[in-house]
Amino acid sequence: MAAHEYTDHTDHIVPPTTYVVIILILLCLTAATVGAAYINLGKFNIVVALAIATLKATLVVLFFMHAKYSPERTKLVIIAGIFWLAILLFMTMSDYASRVDYRGIRYPMSQRIVHVPAQHS
Amino acid sequence: MHRTGELYGQYKTLAQQKETASLGMWIFLVTEVMFFGGIMMAYTLNRHVYFHAFAMGSNTLSLKLGGFNTVVLLASSFTMAMAVWSAQTGKKQLISIFLSLTILLGFVFFGVKYVEYAQKFHHHLVPGKNFNIFYCRDNPTKCDDMSAEELQEESKELEEAVAADPDLNSHAQLYYSAYFGMTGLHALHMVVGAGLLFWLLRTSFTGRFTPEWNTPVDLVGLYWHFVDIVWIYLFPLLYLIDRHK
Numbered sequence: 001m002a003a004h005e006y007t008d009h010t011d012h013i014v015p016p017t018t019y020v021v022i023i024l025i026l027l028c029l030t031a032a033t034v035g036a037a038y039i040n041l042g043k044f045n046i047v048v049a050l051a052i053a054t055l056k057a058t059l060v061v062l063f064f065m066h067a068k069y070s071p072e073r074t075k076l077v078i079i080a081g082i083f084w085l086a087i088l089l090f091m092t093m094s095d096y097a098s099r100v101d102y103r104g105i106r107y108p109m110s111q112r113i114v115h116v117p118a119q120h121s
Numbered sequence: 122m123h124r125t126g127e128l129y130g131q132y133k134t135l136a137q138q139k140e141t142a143s144l145g146m147w148i149f150l151v152t153e154v155m156f157f158g159g160i161m162m163a164y165t166l167n168r169h170v171y172f173h174a175f176a177m178g179s180n181t182l183s184l185k186l187g188g189f190n191t192v193v194l195l196a197s198s199f200t201m202a203m204a205v206w207s208a209q210t211g212k213k214q215l216i217s218i219f220l221s222l223t224i225l226l227g228f229v230f231f232g233v234k235y236v237e238y239a240q241k242f243h244h245h246l247v248p249g250k251n252f253n254i255f256y257c258r259d260n261p262t263k264c265d266d267m268s269a270e271e272l273q274e275e276s277k278e279l280e281e282a283v284a285a286d287p288d289l290n291s292h293a294q295l296y297y298s299a300y301f302g303m304t305g306l307h308a309l310h311m312v313v314g315a316g317l318l319f320w321l322l323r324t325s326f327t328g329r330f331t332p333e334w335n336t337p338v339d340l341v342g343l344y345w346h347f348v349d350i351v352w353i354y355l356f357p358l359l360y361l362i363d364r365h366k
Contacts, residue, residue, distance in 0.1 A: 013206065013209045013210060014202075014206065015206075016203060016206055019199055019202045019203060019206070020199075022199075023195060023196070023198075023199040026195050027192060027195060030188070030191050030192065030195065030356075033356075033357050033361065034184070034188060034361065037357070037361035037364040037365065038364050038365050039365055040365040041365075045361075045363075045365070046362075049357035049358075049361055050354075050357070052357070053353050053354050053356075053357050056353045057350045057353050057354070060198060060346050060349060060350050060353070061346075061350070063202075064198055064199075064201075064202045064342075064346045064349075065342075065343055065346045065347075070143070071140060071144075073144065074140075074143065074144055074147050077144065077147045077148055077151055078147060078151070080151065081150070081151030081154045081155075082154070084151075084154075084155060084158075085154055085155065085158045085161075088155070088158050088159075088162055089158070089161070089162055089165060092162055092166070093165065093166070093169075096166060096169075
């Protein structure tokens with residue numbers, strides 16, 4: 001294993017101007033997400049909202065949390081965390097989306113079932 | 122916890138020691154992602170199935186208060202980042218100033234959250250026996266904090282929502298359970314964060330944080346930013362479900 005050189009360097013110091021730029025972008029994106037919510041995009045409203053939220057979160061992680069200047073293994077931990085969350089959401093949702101019950105009704109992804117009493121012959 | 126920044130035997134350098142602490146904090150934050158992930162999953166599924174009730178519930182929240190709190194929390198992340206910078210560059214007085222500002226903004230957030238929660242109790246929108254999504258429509262005199270215009274708009278929205286989902290009341294309770302569960306868990310994290318910030322503030326008065334040793338400031342900063350990220354997601358998920366009407 002190649003030895004990582006641990007020199008006694010001080011931290012990478014992010015200058016305050018970077019923080020000011022980032023906070024201004026974050027505030028603009030907050031305004032953008034509120035604005036986008038008032039436009040009817042149908043199913044894409046949630047996509048836009050989550051895309052903006054993810055962009056904001058990425059900026060916070062990279063600059064406020066210094067991930068951009070962190071060692072590779074810290075970045076790996078962050079990416080692994082996001083990946084595990086994606087497994088949770090993606091696999092659970094695809095299970096529910098593809099489940100069909102004995103009446104042939106997609107359950108519980110369709111609201112219909114909630115109001116239709118069970119059929120008794 | 123080592124308070125003076127001495128080098129422990131298992132490390133070669135202080136930089137390596139700090140890197141290890143930072144990695145440990147990140148691993149803790151990843152477990153927090155999964156902790157919030159469970160409730161996010163429950164929210165996602167219920168929102169998908171009971172969209173009309175979730176949209177209705179979301180529109181009863183105050184966008185002004187929620188938006189204001191988003192700005193407050195982003196600003197507190199900025200002051201926290203500046204506190205870390207002050208520690209790294211050895212500006213000892215600035216550390217205390219920025220930590221105080223972060224605590225102050227945290228408490229502004231709590232104050233606004235208190236106003237929002239109180240309003241929900243007042244409007245019978247807390248899940249449980251007395252939950253009634255139609256309360257303000259049926260008792261307009263008791264919801265005196267809402268204007269006649271707002272009440273009218275809400276009854277119109279309620280009418281449409283009931284037409285789409287006859288069991289609106291019980292499904293709206295699911296939305297409010299998610300709302301109180303998620304914002305409550307987030308607020309609990311902020312209480313913990315505020316406690317840690319008070320501890321940092323007290324330590325900062327002794328001048329212990331130096332460019333060579335500021336690990337606690339750095340790690341609490343990571344935690345505080347994480348709590349901010351949770352809110353970055355909660356804001357659109359809870360307040361902005363269906364505003365375009």
